[in-house]
Amino acid sequence: MATKLLPLFFTSFTTLLAVINPFEVLPVFLSLTHDKDDAGRRRIAFLASLYTALLILFFLFFGVLVLEIFGVSLHMVRIAGGIVLTRIGFELFTPSDSGKSAFLDAGPDANIAFMPLAMPLMFGPGVIATVLGMVATIEKFPSEIGGYVAILAAGGLAVFVTYLCLAFAGRLVKWLGRAGIDAVTRIVGFFVSAMGVSLVFNGIMGALGAYGVKVVL
Template identity: 60%
Template sequence: MTQEWTLFISTFTTLLAIINPLEALPIFLLLLEGKNLAEHRKVAAQSSLYATLLLLFFLFFGSLILRLFGVPLSMVRIVGGIILTKIGFELFSGSSGSGSVVPEGGAGKDANIAFVPLALPIMCGPGAIATVLGMTAQVQRWEFGSFAPIVAAVLATMFVTYLCLAYAGKLVDRLGPMGIDAITRIVGFFVSAMGVGLIFNGVIEGLQNHGLNMLH
């Protein structure tokens, strides 16, 4: 398997696990309570588009800012891993505070719920941003083509997220609250494992760089 495919698959699986569209289904249905299927799909498309643009913004401009300030990529991995590990523990223990992003009294008539809270922070939260920035540590050259696997992974993740939201009613009926809770806890376990992996790789890379500097 080539490096590009490895980067794509690792970014796609991590992002999908972090965003976890199934966990967002109850919130999505609550915000759109009383709306028809066409409205559901419209909001699902809008929120997925907003989240895609936000992630791409952080991918290019976040990476550029880190490089300008000379932040080592090993440090990006460590910080991203810490955030992922924390989110994974919250998902696994069932203490995720996603419900707190729902506005009190429901969504107002003019409220753009597709952007807040669906796109930000449910889809494009700290974990997703940390994942995107952490994956840039795998990029060897500062060229647009080098970021293509990450961009493709973001697009694929948001497409899957759109499908889950567009068919939220059917998915909730089939899985039920217990099924969604079980899947969320399983996802949380793997997210924690991914976070620990990022921390471990970041520490090893940092120690290697420090050791090479000391030798010289």
Template identity: 50%
Template sequence: MNPFIVHFVSLFLTLLAIINPLEAIPVFLNLMADKDRQTRRRVAQKSCLYAMGLMVFFLLFGTLVMEAFGVSLSMVQVVGGIILTRIGFELFAPSQGRLIPTAGSRQADGMDMAFVPLAMPIMFGPGGIATLIGMATPMHLTLATLETYAISILAIMATMVVTYLSLAYAGPILKKIGPKGIDAASRITGFFVSAMGMGMFFNGLVEFLRSYGVLMTKVAG
């Protein structure tokens, strides 16, 4: 299979699993409880644009951020793996609700909720940051990697389109699937997010141990 297609599908599914739009639906409806359908759609669109901008920023400048803080790729993978695993366990465990303010929007247009908490941390939190920085760090913005960056941005855009549609039609989706359906989907997603987190953690741990000579790289011979 074309490696660019594999990369697109892999990143798209990873980000979609981390965001988990179905789980965000009840929170979104709670925040926008007193708003009409058009206002909810405008807020959903704005928050998705904010989240997409944050994702593209960390994709393009994740390496610079790491260098500024003096953090290695292996450490990002280790910490990111722990965060993803924790998110997965929270999704898989009995639903207790997210630790996100849900008092509702106080502005008529609802835009006070578009960036925080909708764009960040509901759509783009620690798991997304770790995923994008971990993926972008080995790459450098050159002509050779330009296609990979382009495919990555397309995957981010596709993820946010799905997220927007989930929020824009949150009411009908909730009525159709029901709270139990959303809970079941969240548990299944949580299992795979935990598995991805453990994979990222052990990859980072192996690289960290190799960097200190604890593990030796196998040499073909």
């Protein structure tokens, strides 16, 4: 069973990390914390990561229930989530200053760790779609609990890596430079688009199978 859960863990981790995309959050994080010292930045990074982890946890266990209330199938979630991921992937190929800079005028008393860092920068529609899309694949595994544990562990690791990137944001930007961050972001965008297309394909195939349509590949 472990051999089946490892690919789920790796896929969930890489997809979540790519969608959260710490390199895209870095410029906003540095702008919002320009008046903080290293300890203050680490505290804000920790709180933002904690909020993100809690949101992932909520949608992991209650997201499907919400979908059932609104009568949306998991196959449709895969298709919609794949479209969202593909769109995000394409957007990562080009600079997106307008989408991020709108949040740079937060007031001094604002909880920037939750808004805008946790939501919507770190936990946006792409992460919601990814979590629900991964949950939709659990039905293929013999152990449902094992599937949830794999996704939960992947989400925790992705958030931890994001925290490290934010906690050491100053050094990371100085080491990579703007050109390096831009290159990494564009590479990430390509893989996010590929993951999105894969989700759309699997969702369409699953939906066709649910309605008794057999497709021979």
